[in-house]
């Protein structure tokens with residue numbers, strides 16, 4: 107079985123790995139590095155449970171072949187809190203809003219929200235953005251509709267959406 | 282037993298495992314690396330009916346890293362249990378497409394998956410029948426339905442009452458198959474140590490999995506340990522062990538290695554259960570002033586060749602409304618399909634969809650407001666059993682909901698409110714779910730340092746059970762919740778029943794309260810002194826549960842109000858507003874309770890507009906077997922959503938005074954939305970989901 111040697115920097119820590127070329131980034135994290143925060147909900151890019159930040163951008167890690175990203179920097183849910191244990195503001199907001207039940211979609215929702223807010227700050231519009239200049243440059247200006255649209259790649263079967271949206275809006279600085 | 286004091290119960294409390302869940306520290310079943318483990322991948326049948334003539338594992342075994350291939354021809358024999366789905370890899374007979382026929386074990390996940398595609402199977406193919414059809418001559422009366430109810434009930438003379446009714450409806454509603462689709466696919470890690478089996482498993486009750494697996498492998502229950510601290514949702518599909526659990530244990534036994542087995546999202550559409558499709562005929566008759574004179578509810582559903590599984594679809598109709606003449610009946614067709622199983626509010630969800638939609642049609646016939654029609658038919662006693670309700674908050678929910686929603690301003694005329702291309706309408710429906718309780722055991726322990734530990738093999742599948750039990754224990758111990766730790770999710774803990782039937786908290790909470798009270802007595806007997814090595818008390822709630830007064834009819838109720846928008850051009854339906862008001866006894870943790878109600882309503886919205894499993898008549902497969910083909914509500918589908926409840930004191934339930942809340946949120950939602958769609962468009966669609974083609978075609 108063909109393998110490749112690659113290096114991944116995950117949550118600031120460097121890992122030299124010899125990987126089966128068929129290994130997804132998600133399986134490399136979960137089965138090789140024992141970083142099980144990123145979840146497998148579908149393995150097909152259809153649920154968002156596996157969302158991590160790859161070189162700063164949110165991706166479905168089940169759709170990423172690990173060997174194609176030699177040298178990449180990855181942030182997973184385990185890397186969001188401060189080293190002293192202080193939670194990322196989105197993590198705190200999710201707890202305070204009870205924005206989850208079973209918690210299985212939660213790491214993906216939170217990583218996705220981190221990436222989504224960065225996209226909004228960078229001025230990326232979404233399909234529901236009406237005024238591309240005025241509405242798409244400030245995360246604090248994101249309406250509920252914008253947040254829902256931009257987060258729709260992250261399914262929550264427990265149906266915590268009604269609490270996830272205000273949790274994200276809080277952190278975006280809207281309220 | 283009197284109600285416990287109320288310090289912690291009723292206080293909004295964050296989930297005790299919240300930090301673990303938002304940091305990724307919470308470990309779910311598959312997230313174990315025992316070392317020396319191998320990975321299993323399941324092979325599924327590619328025919329719906331027939332026999333395996335031969336299986337050639339050699340191309341799979343030839344792959345580098347493959348450890349073993351097991352199938353009916355070489356797998357160890359296991360004992361038969363009630364659920365024939367668990368006799369897996371024991372027979373060459375195929376009962377449905379997607380049934381597990383083999384398992385490949387390999388050094389890596391990638392190898393196992395690839396090798397599974399190299400297993401060659403020859404079949405003798407038989408004809409199959411996979412589509413539920415009301416004209417199927419083999420339809421039969423199963424006699425009893427789930428939860429032990431008789432399949433039929435008759436009171437009075439419905440034919441006469443219908444013939445004499447001032448207004449009547451005779452309508453047939455159809456619901457498709459629905460799949461639970463918990464976010465965490467079922468998974469098991471199996472390890473043998475001699476004849477002792479340990480399973481890290483995703484389930485709704487570790488004691489149940491332990492007992493069942495012990496039977497299958499002919500072991501004492503103590504030889505099996507099931508560990509399940511965190512479970513990524515279940516919604517019924519993890520209520521009892523599914524066949525893959527047995528396969529994981531078999532594969533581990535055959536290979537002498539710990540085996541990790543996660544099923545795929547696609548496989549969840551074949552062997553982890555689903556909600557049966559239904560065809561339901563409703564006949565309602567009423568006098569001109571809106572008094573129901575007759576209710577007839579007949580439900581047809583399907584099960585597999587392996588197992589008779591009949592939902593109690595029409596059972597809620599026996600209790601909902603006053604009518605002197607009533608008949609309910611269930612019929613079953615056995616097909617070459619996967620075995621249906623429990624899915625959130627099994628029976629009530631599709632049954633109340635049909636009843637509450639038909640009632641809306643009757644309200645239109647009678648020109649009576651649908652809230653008012655329900656209030657006029659409020660029964661003083663359980664109409665079938667003739668006994669009082671322990672409490673019944675339906676009317677209060679309807680009234681409070683109508684006020685909050687602004688129902689009074691509603692013009693009943695359908696199809697007349699238009700905002701641009703959007704037709705706007707509102708609808709209402711009632712919700713209900715029974716309040717059950719089952720026996721459980723628990724221990725409560727006081728430590729010398731002033732802390733307390735409560736142990737029970739309960740499970741938290743996202744319900745907030747761990748947090749709720751902490752509050753219950755705190756009050757029973759008369760201690761601050763911060764001093765109490767609750768340990769759950771392990772069959773080595775005192776035996777308890779499932780997180781299912783909305784009875785987890787009521788059942789576990791009773792045992793926890795008994796154990797805590799016994800501990801308090803022990804501490805008091807020692808003059809309030811806890812020895813340095815601690816003090817413990819054990820309780821078994823069997824006697825208390827057995828002594829439950831059968832003279833009361835116990836149910837939770839609710840009322841749901843929906844506002845929908847239907848695009849007049851495309852037929853797209855969206856729910857712009859959804860309000861649910863519930864009466865479910867004492868609400869133990871308002872924080873997690875609100876999430877449960879909202880979660881149920883969200884799933885109800887999803888059921889109304891999006892979800893359906895489409896059967897392929899030709900191949901006997903659920904065609905849309907992934908999350909791209911089977912749509913569950915996403916962020917963008919869910920608009921303004923609100924859940925609240927009325928205060929309800931009920932001394933006839935359990936020490937907490939609580940009714941279950943896990944399922945009622947999904948009951949009635951689809952009817953409220955369908956009724957709102959009628960109000961918006963003037964079109965009555967009698968089949969779920971309310972797809973745009975149906976909205977344009979009618």
Ligand code: FES
Nearest residue numbers: 147149151154168
């Ligand atoms: S597991 Fe990657 S999107 Fe579902």
Ligand code: FES
Nearest residue numbers: 207211262263264
């Ligand atoms: S919290 Fe369970 S799937 Fe989102």
